[in-house]
Amino acid sequence: MSKRGRLVVLSGPSGAGKDTVAGKLAESDPCVVISVSATSRPKREGEADGVDYHFLSREDFEAKIDAGEFLEHALYNGNYYGTLRAPVEQCRSMGRHVILVIEVKGAKDIRLRNPDAVLVFVTPPSFSELKARLESRRTESRDDIQRRLNIAVTEELPLAKQYDYIIVNHTVGESAAELGAIITAPQCRREDRNGLIGKILQDAKAENVSAY
């Protein structure tokens, strides 16, 4: 059986590029999968169930909250958003690492209930770059941009200190490689591999090698 995959939380302000970074890594590494959130908001045109979101009715969502089926959930703009435990567990039990791209508040919940989760914060390299990236998304109004900047500065960036790692997103390629390294490196920690060394020494003893 393969080793259990890791739970990776990715957060950061709008415009930091967290979705792009996660997508780039998942594209190149078959061991990495991005979690699909559940929501109680109505499906929009062009969205697919299980791809963009797991779409649930408000009643179903609340029943699942009561049944403890969510790893984290929150209410935004009157709609529920959350991460269902079951699909995440299923992927992890097959040895795949699951990335949750979620808000800073959800990240805190994950950390409390999953001490083994690794929390990664993605930030643009500078404030001017954050502004430039938001402004280049021509889909948003000036008010939207200012609201997002305000949330970044008052709510998101100050919580970076609760994360284990910070990726400074200069280029998507470099950042995806860093995220990959953050996921891979701890698998090589000595504490987790002492058993293998013990096994080799045991086998050597069985062959009476130390007596050569």
Next chain:
Amino acid sequence: MSKRGRLVVLSGPSGAGKDTVAGKLAESDPCVVISVSATSRPKREGEADGVDYHFLSREDFEAKIDAGEFLEHALYNGNYYGTLRAPVEQCRSMGRHVILVIEVKGAKDIRLRNPDAVLVFVTPPSFSELKARLESRRTESRDDIQRRLNIAVTEELPLAKQYDYIIVNHTVGESAAELGAIITAPQCRREDRNGLIGKILQDAKAENVSAY
């Protein structure tokens, strides 16, 4: 100025593949360089000074020991082997990560004097694989192989517990990627990047963003 590179120690039994793994990573990552050891043993045919070793006379080697010019050194078979501090420092100050492929005893010295060094132990996946790899090197006698197995079991593998990471060398490609991850991941530690978040928040304040 670029950030100072890391000091990486790679050890493991003969046949573990540590030179090949280090070589593979250095080949693909221009930020990684493998340190060339110094030795007082005579140059053999085909060896080049500064490539295979820095060749020093016994007197020069001892003078440099006295002058504190070595990061680590040891006497094997009547000859000195060691790592000169200056070339390592020069590479690190240019932001390159320096890998020292050295014996377990040297690794301990490095750790004592360089608490920031990262120590990586390379092991074959099993005892039978270790034996098979040594036996496949047709250059060594049966006695040599048994002596190397004996050193692996009595001196090297038991010291794996002093290392930070253990790479189980199934394939060179995977192991080189793991070594790369071990070097890269700690650069993203939150503690080292808090300053950047502070700077972004400061710049935002200067532009009065939180007051939007």
